[in-house]
Amino acid sequence: MLNLDLKLNTKLFDKDVEQVPIRQGFGEGLVLAGSQNQQVVGLCADLTESTKMNLFAEKFPQRFVQMGVAEQNLASVASGMAAMGKIPFISSYAMFSPGRNWEQIRTTICYNNQPVKIAGSHAGISVGPDGGTHQAIEDIAIMRVIPNMVVISPCDSIEARKATLASVETGTPVYIRLAREKTPVMTSEKTSFVIGKAQIFWQGTNAKVGIIATGALLYKALQAAKELHEKGIETEVMNLATIKPLDEKAVIALANRTGKIVTVEEHQIRGGMGSAVAECLAQHKPVPMRFVGVDDKFGQSGTPEELIEHYGMGTKSIIKAVNELV
Amino acid sequence: MELIDERIIELQSKANDIRVSIIESLIEAGSGHTAGPLGMADIFTVLYFHTLKHNPKKPEWPERDRVVLSNGHICPVLYATMAHAEYFPLEELKTLRKFGSKLQGHPHREFLPALETSSGPLASGLSQAVGMALADKMDHGLTASRRIYALLSDGELESGQIWEAAMLAGKEKLHNLCAVVDRNNIQIDGYTEEIMPLESLSDKWRAWNWHVIEIDGHNIEEIADAFASAKSVFGKPTVIIAHTIPGRGVKEFERDFRWHGNPPGKGPTDMIPAEEQGRVALKELRTLGGKIKSEHE
Numbered sequence: 001m002l003n004l005d006l007k008l009n010t011k012l013f014d015k016d017v018e019q020v021p022i023r024q025g026f027g028e029g030l031v032l033a034g035s036q037n038q039q040v041v042g043l044c045a046d047l048t049e050s051t052k053m054n055l056f057a058e059k060f061p062q063r064f065v066q067m068g069v070a071e072q073n074l075a076s077v078a079s080g081m082a083a084m085g086k087i088p089f090i091s092s093y094a095m096f097s098p099g100r101n102w103e104q105i106r107t108t109i110c111y112n113n114q115p116v117k118i119a120g121s122h123a124g125i126s127v128g129p130d131g132g133t134h135q136a137i138e139d140i141a142i143m144r145v146i147p148n149m150v151v152i153s154p155c156d157s158i159e160a161r162k163a164t165l166a167s168v169e170t171g172t173p174v175y176i177r178l179a180r181e182k183t184p185v186m187t188s189e190k191t192s193f194v195i196g197k198a199q200i201f202w203q204g205t206n207a208k209v210g211i212i213a214t215g216a217l218l219y220k221a222l223q224a225a226k227e228l229h230e231k232g233i234e235t236e237v238m239n240l241a242t243i244k245p246l247d248e249k250a251v252i253a254l255a256n257r258t259g260k261i262v263t264v265e266e267h268q269i270r271g272g273m274g275s276a277v278a279e280c281l282a283q284h285k286p287v288p289m290r291f292v293g294v295d296d297k298f299g300q301s302g303t304p305e306e307l308i309e310h311y312g313m314g315t316k317s318i319i320k321a322v323n324e325l326v
Numbered sequence: 327m328e329l330i331d332e333r334i335i336e337l338q339s340k341a342n343d344i345r346v347s348i349i350e351s352l353i354e355a356g357s358g359h360t361a362g363p364l365g366m367a368d369i370f371t372v373l374y375f376h377t378l379k380h381n382p383k384k385p386e387w388p389e390r391d392r393v394v395l396s397n398g399h400i401c402p403v404l405y406a407t408m409a410h411a412e413y414f415p416l417e418e419l420k421t422l423r424k425f426g427s428k429l430q431g432h433p434h435r436e437f438l439p440a441l442e443t444s445s446g447p448l449a450s451g452l453s454q455a456v457g458m459a460l461a462d463k464m465d466h467g468l469t470a471s472r473r474i475y476a477l478l479s480d481g482e483l484e485s486g487q488i489w490e491a492a493m494l495a496g497k498e499k500l501h502n503l504c505a506v507v508d509r510n511n512i513q514i515d516g517y518t519e520e521i522m523p524l525e526s527l528s529d530k531w532r533a534w535n536w537h538v539i540e541i542d543g544h545n546i547e548e549i550a551d552a553f554a555s556a557k558s559v560f561g562k563p564t565v566i567i568a569h570t571i572p573g574r575g576v577k578e579f580e581r582d583f584r585w586h587g588n589p590p591g592k593g594p595t596d597m598i599p600a601e602e603q604g605r606v607a608l609k610e611l612r613t614l615g616g617k618i619k620s621e622h623e
Contacts, residue, residue: 041464065460065498073490076450080394080457083442086464088457104450104487111444112435 001229002222003203007190013226019182022216023121025157026178027052029164030089030119034060037168041081043067043090045074051091051121051178071097075104075116082114087168094120094136098175102142109173110148117167118143121178123153124215124266125294125311126304128181135299141271143175144244150195151244153177153265153273155218156185159241162193170195179266181304183216186239198247200254202226204234209322210258212238212251214265214273217292217313221264224318233326243273248280255285260325262290264318266308269293290321329376329550337546340410341371345575345611347406347419352589353604355423358431360593361572361585362479363403365510368544369568370407373475377553382413385440391472392442392458396451397479397508398432399587405429413440449485452476452505456495459503459563468501473557476505481513484522489534495563496535503563504556505536508543510572512583531565543568575614576607 002008011017034040034056042056043065057064067074071092078088090097098105098118109116123136144151150172154160160178167174186201187193201218202211202225213221218239225235238254240247255261261281263274274291281287294311308314329337348363373393374380380390395404402422409416414428421427428438432446443454455476462470482488495503509527511518518524528538537559541548549568556564572586573579578597585593590603598606 041461062464065494067494068490070487070490070494072450072487073453073456073494076453076487077457077460077491077494079443080454080459081461082457083392083454084458084461086461103447104453107444107447108450108454 001203003200006192006199006201007188008201009185009188012184012186012222018185020157020185021180021182022154022157022160023052023178023180025154025160026119026121026164026176027055029161030056031059032161033165033168034063037087039085039087040168041065041086041088043074043078043088045069045071045092045097047092047121050093051119053091071101072104075101076108078116079108079112079114082116083112087115087117089117089119091119091121093134094123094139094177095134098139098143099136106146110146113148113172115171115173117174117176119176119178122180123177124179125299125307126179126181126216126266128304128307129301131301132299137267137294137299138271139177140243140265140267140273141275144276148172149244150174150242151177152195152242153214154241155215155239156183156187158185158187158189158191159193163195163241166193166195177215179216184219186219186222193241196242196245196247198242198250199239200236201239202235202237204229204236207234207236207258209235209260209262209325210238210254211235211262211264211318211322212240212254212277213263214240214243217264217266220308220313220315221318224315224322227315228319228322233322235322240273243276246276246280248284251277251280252285255281255287260288262292262318262321262325264292264313266313267293269295288325290324292318292321329547334546337371337375340375341367342575342611342614344371344403344406344410346608347409347416348402349590349604349607349611351402351406351419351422353591354420355589356591358402358423358589359399359587360589361512361579361583362397362400362508362510364576364579365543365570365572365574366400366403366477366508367574368546369506369549370403372546372549372553374407374411376550379473382408382411385413389472392455392474394442394451394455394458394474394476395433395445396476397448397482398445400479401429401433404433408440448479448482449487452478452488452491455503455505456491456500459495459500460498462502463498463500470502472502474503476503478505478507480507480509480511480518480524483507483524483527492531492534492536499561500563501559501561504553505563505565507565507567508570509567510570512572512586514586516583528567535562537562537564538567539564540567540569543570544574576610578606
């Protein structure tokens with residue numbers, strides 16, 4: 001059952017559950033961050049409205065820089081601004097930043113350990129009709145592999161707002177993964193958020209499988225858990241919002257309690273969140289695992305729902321993975 | 327500020343000392359780049375011993391000017407100049423490229439915190455300098471007085487990121503930004519105009535709304551004047567296109583692209599045998615130092 005201690009959205013499983021794009025939370029969080037800290041600046045590569053940085057640009061025009069379609073410059077200019085004491089947030093589609101400008105992020109931001117915050121919007125396959133070129137499903141892999149980088153994949157708009165605010169304080173580079181489509185709001189204003197802390201959203205007595213999900217697919221994981229519970233199969237569902245640094249303690253504890261793990265992410269299976277979990281468990285608590293994600297394929301046009309189903313990341317696929325382990 | 331002859335001679339002599347240090351450190355390292363560092367020694371000398379507002383004893387002094395070396399591979403000249411400016415002891419130059427050294431093969435700020443940035447992969451330095459200039463202008467507007475210097479190679483101008491940065495600097499009218507292009511016409515595979523023609527270079531910068539100054543990159547007075555006049559340019563960033571001779575100071579090394587990426591001892595052997603290269607280079611530089619003095623005496 002839902003972990004009530006976390007003060008999650010009580011209407012979570014209602015048909016009319018509130019739906020808000022995760023990127024909206026980033027836009028609102030950045031305005032708050034800008035109000036609280038004069039050093040926060042925003043830079044965008046010609047996708048200001050799409051990435052919701054327009055909210056910041058309207059409120060703080062003097063602290064916003066329109067970069068044009070130039071993502072490599074975007075990353076390195078931000079590094080230079082950070083060297084002068086600014087806390088720059090840069091935004092574009094994840095496919096272009098951090099997709100196109102990976103080396104600039106590695107060398108000019110992470111190698112220098114400059115506190116640049118990279119907001120990659122339109123991540124995942126649920127970008128939908130734009131097609132495979134615009135669906136970033138490799139971004140977690142390429143960000144988590146760089147030293148000094150913190151990687152956060154919020155599950156909903158409220159968590160994205162909190163993650164944006166929290167990232168101001170880390171003193172490190174941070175990658176925040178955002179999605180385009182409206183997705184269910186699972187948390188509430190009162191749900192705590194701490195970078196590096198995983199949370200158990202769904203608890204099950206003597207759960208046989210632990211499901212670890214990140215991003216909006218957490219909702220599918222919760223639906224799967226509920227359905228399985230109704231069939232008498234108990235699971236636990238973890239929201240792993242911070243992929244790096246990994247909350248190893250919580251992941252190992254979940255594996256200890258359940259003995260089996262399914263990971264769920266809107267990302268390539270290779271190199272993603274599931275791989276991060278496997279790297280941890282293989283060393284500290286090897287248990288049977290299944291990985292729900294994109295299996296070494298590119299995306300295509302379609303509705304988000306069609307694509308999630310087609311590429312095997314829907315509720316049915318999660319239930320199937322759990323059943324394979326039970 | 328105009329330079330009196332005595333000061334010019336001092337700076338010429340300092341540049342020569344820096345060239346000697348470059349060769350000495352490269353010999354110790356057994357790898358690294360020779361041509362670019364020798365070619366840029368005069369510009370680094372003027373920058374660090376005449377133009378720059380800095381304090382080697384307090385490298386974190388907030389009001390300092392900033393130097394961003396974009397083409398990190400010419401770091402032997404950066405390190406030698408910083409050592410002569412007393413950022414760290416001259417003896418440390420012998421640790422270039424060695425395990426645990428402050429002087430990494432390409433500059434790394436974590437090992438040498440007095441650096442403004444790490445560099446190596448080409449073409450991202452101008453962007454970082456633009457970011458620094460932009461941040462300062464955001465806070466201080468047209469009165470922003472800290473100067474941001476970006477040192478670039480000509481070869482790296484083949485990369486698109488340079489022009490992304492140039493476009494933004496022109497758009498933002500960054501008067502506090504001064505780029506220097508080391509126009510030495512060589513890169514690792516050959517001569518720039520054969521690899522990928524860059525001319526007409528000054529027109530390209532003007533097209534992005536930059537103020538362009540072309541100088542002889544070995545003439546101390548011209549270098550100092552260019553840095554000084556860049557400060558008075560209003561509403562535009564300045565680029566100094568410095569025509570330099572790669573390998574400057576060792577005549578067997580000069581203008582030969584094969585000296586781009588090799589240290590003495592591993593360079594082309596048709597002029598000097600490998601085992602003689604270090605000794606010959608040091609001898610020539612030390613003799614040249616004597617000549618410069620005698621010419622002006």
